[in-house]
Amino acid sequence: MALNGKRVLLIIGGGIAAYKSLELIREITKRGGSVRAILTKAGAEFVTSLSVASLSGEKVFTDLFSLTDEAEMGHIELSRSADLVVVAPATADILAKMAQGLANDLASTALLATDKRVLVAPAMNVRMWQHAATQRNLATLKADGILFVGPDDGAMACGEFGPGRMAEPVAIADAIEAAFAPVSRVLEGRHVLVTSGPTHEPIDPVRYIANRSSGKQGHAIAAAAARAGAKVTLVSGPVSIPHPVGVTVISVETADEMLRAVQHALPADIAVFCAAVADWRVAAQSGDKLKKSEAGPPALSLTPNPDILSTIGHLSANRPSLIVGFAAETSNVIDYARGKLDKKACDLIVANDVGGDSGIMGGDMNTVHIVSKDAVDSWPKLSKTEVAERLIALLATKFAKASR
Numbered sequence: 001m002a003l004n005g006k007r008v009l010l011i012i013g014g015g016i017a018a019y020k021s022l023e024l025i026r027e028i029t030k031r032g033g034s035v036r037a038i039l040t041k042a043g044a045e046f047v048t049s050l051s052v053a054s055l056s057g058e059k060v061f062t063d064l065f066s067l068t069d070e071a072e073m074g075h076i077e078l079s080r081s082a083d084l085v086v087v088a089p090a091t092a093d094i095l096a097k098m099a100q101g102l103a104n105d106l107a108s109t110a111l112l113a114t115d116k117r118v119l120v121a122p123a124m125n126v127r128m129w130q131h132a133a134t135q136r137n138l139a140t141l142k143a144d145g146i147l148f149v150g151p152d153d154g155a156m157a158c159g160e161f162g163p164g165r166m167a168e169p170v171a172i173a174d175a176i177e178a179a180f181a182p183v184s185r186v187l188e189g190r191h192v193l194v195t196s197g198p199t200h201e202p203i204d205p206v207r208y209i210a211n212r213s214s215g216k217q218g219h220a221i222a223a224a225a226a227r228a229g230a231k232v233t234l235v236s237g238p239v240s241i242p243h244p245v246g247v248t249v250i251s252v253e254t255a256d257e258m259l260r261a262v263q264h265a266l267p268a269d270i271a272v273f274c275a276a277v278a279d280w281r282v283a284a285q286s287g288d289k290l291k292k293s294e295a296g297p298p299a300l301s302l303t304p305n306p307d308i309l310s311t312i313g314h315l316s317a318n319r320p321s322l323i324v325g326f327a328a329e330t331s332n333v334i335d336y337a338r339g340k341l342d343k344k345a346c347d348l349i350v351a352n353d354v355g356g357d358s359g360i361m362g363g364d365m366n367t368v369h370i371v372s373k374d375a376v377d378s379w380p381k382l383s384k385t386e387v388a389e390r391l392i393a394l395l396a397t398k399f400a401k402a403s404r
């Protein structure tokens, strides 16, 4: 079991998502880990100490000034006896305290006193998440090396819609596993090129054609390749997620710009084309904002964009040894993926069904099929981080075999 013997200190903040922390305890223990929990005063409004203790099989800590708790285990010891500290749900208040280094209750004191890595699963109202103060705190915490999982987009308990829902327990448990995963630098000395995110194809100076790609999957692949020791070039369309640390980022807007950036970044040993590139652009962009007129809406004439994957796949010189395309389909996923493997001259296709309510575009989870010339390997639903880790491990093995 992946978390065998690992001790997690789980801090449960106050929010409706606290109920999911009970499922998280189950998920961690199912994977072989153990959980000791701190339940904040606000958290205790949503779940009881009794349920947390029953599921974790451990005493639950709530009070900074409890003589009994201090006698049994001081709060410093509590924060250090774990292998990883996880905050789920992490409210805007907890994030603010962490960013400021405040220590005025047991949870914030433990977070300030710990010498272990901290993984945070934010959960809050969408406006609170988007508020400049929260985003500033987030940037501070990321710079401090705090790990994050989520939040997800979706309908919120308060009736609003957007980012702020706590990541699902399975995704948090995957992130816990990833935090413990030994860093094996299997791609040391290799150059990995990754495309990520959507492209924006201008209609006029204020409008564009785009798609729902968030860049989460491509960025996770770039981050995983960097953790594996590779030199990574990430060519990214316009995204609102932070770029991974330790990679060279080239930000582009259109498919044309993405193609030029990719060509400029060659040579590369491995190239992964995860970007959702627009297949068409407007044939004649207007230099001025299109105006409403009595004649009705303007007719937009489209022209094909260059196919970046196919262009690189068919190179006779400078072709990366291993080229991976993605296929975003809404039906006949495997068949279409096979077609793309052939047509775009790549070595592997990662196919995902982005149809209906799959939530893959923009979400934190993905279900992929690895399609090669003679096999299809279907992976279970995983967090995008986990898909990225597995994909990079697979590519490292294939690359090593091919270079023997």
Ligand code: PMT
Pocket: 195, 197, 212, 213, 214, 215, 216, 217, 218, 255, 273, 274, 275, 276, 277, 278, 279, 305, 306, 307, 308, 309, 310, 324, 325, 326, 327, 328, 329, 340, 344, 352, 354, 360, 361, 362, 363, 384
């Ligand atoms: O960004 P996220 O929100 O995390 O979502 C991830 C994702 C769903 C975008 C990702 O997993 C994914 O499926 N990416 C590929 C999206 C896509 O454009 O698929 P496609 O089937 O249209 O294209 C096939 C392949 O050709 C892709 O590798 C694509 O990058 C490439 N392509 C497509 C068109 C084009 N003009 N140039 C290209 O290089």
